[in-house]
Amino acid sequence: MKTTATLLGIDLGKHTFHVHGQDKHGHFVFRKLFTRKKLIEFLSNYPAVIVAMEACAGAHWLARKLRELGHTVKLIAPQYVRPFVKGNKHDFADAEAICEAASRPSMRYVSVKTEQQQTLAMLHRLRESRVSERTLTMNQIQAFLLEFGVSYSVGHAKMRQLLAHLVEMKLPPALHSLLEKQHAYYLSLCEQIHELEKNISILLAQDENAKRLLALLRRVSWRLKPVMLNNTEKDEISPLL
DSSP, rough: OOOSSSSEEEEEEEEEEEEEETTTTTEEEEEEEHHHHHHHHHHHSOOOOOOEESSTTTTTHHHHHHHHTTEEEEOOOOOHHHGGOOOOOOHHHHHHHHHHEEEEEOOBBBOOOHHHHHHHHHHHHHHHHHHHHHHHHHHHHHHHHTTOOOOOOOOEEEEHHHHHHHHOOOOOOOHHHHHHHHHHHHHHHHHEEEEEEEEHHHHHHHHHHHHHHHHHHHHHHTTTTTTGGOOHHHHHHHOOO
16 A cells, blocks of 8 residues: 655755655655646645745745645744754755654744735845945945045935035046946935835735834834944834834
8 A cells, every 4th residue: 555645845946846755654755856836736636744844935935835735834944954964965865854853843833924924024135235235335435535535424414415515526527427326326226225115114014913013113112222223223223113
């Protein structure tokens, strides 16, 4: 009689997925390699089973899809899987290690994110990237000016007025043109950040958990004195409050 796996460990790839199946006693049942499409087809016809995966890129989308097919999904943080990898690291060994980790009664799991939660996380990551680019651009402008003996304080209020001040500075035409382009890039980043913050606010207003967290942050925000926060920290907190 053919044994049906009760636990599947899936090692996620960009295009291929390595699956390790084992029974309720932890014994090996099968190993298979699938493309994304073939994996969905295979699991859509497979009896309800526990599917374990590392909580990494693509895991939450696949977890939601497999739940729709009737499977139980468990996401494990990668650092909890690593100790169970046997021998040389390869994709099937990783899939087996995921099964091994999921078999532990004391294992802690990561909650599956909704589409809205994933989108919100991506918006935050993109905003963080744009804030870093904006800070870098401001520092570059200041450094270029310092090389020509101009001490220009860095701050958003002063940076927005840069073009007006450039007229008063005796700079080479090529540098003047370069600084104008950098300033235009700075303003573009400011606009992108503002747009991202608007989208973040809209999604936060639709999420009950986010509303409770924001209420808590607002209650304790008065304790954070301005001198305790650097510019980066202020940029991170501002879209939340």
